[in-house]
Amino acid sequence: MRLCAWYLYGEKHRGYALNPVANFHLQNGSVLWRLNWMGDTSPRGIGASCGMMVNYRYFLEETATNSAAYLGTKHIKASEQVLALVSQFQQNSKL
Secondary structure (H helix, E strand, O other): OHHHHHHHHOOEEOOEEOOHHHHHHHHOOOEEEEEEOOOOOOHHHHHHHOOOEEEEEOOOOOHHHHHHHHHHHOOOOEOHHHHHHHHHHHHHOOO
8 A cells, every 4th residue: 555655646757647547637636535455356456456446536626726736846635544655655665
């Protein structure tokens, strides 16, 4: 879970999210909301993402602000759950 959170939040390409689906949702103003362990147990889900599933949440009153922040300063808005996992990854990672 920590590695997945880091991949979605911290791994970048030219300053933007490396994952193309994450990049799409973040450009549109979503919040990186929740990671779900074994959220997709289909053969494709297991093969593509080890069963992990991510939820992006759109708060309509914040989408324009979130989108502008992501596109302008490359800031990713994320929930406390995701940020806690990112913090745990950073503390324990040897990368």
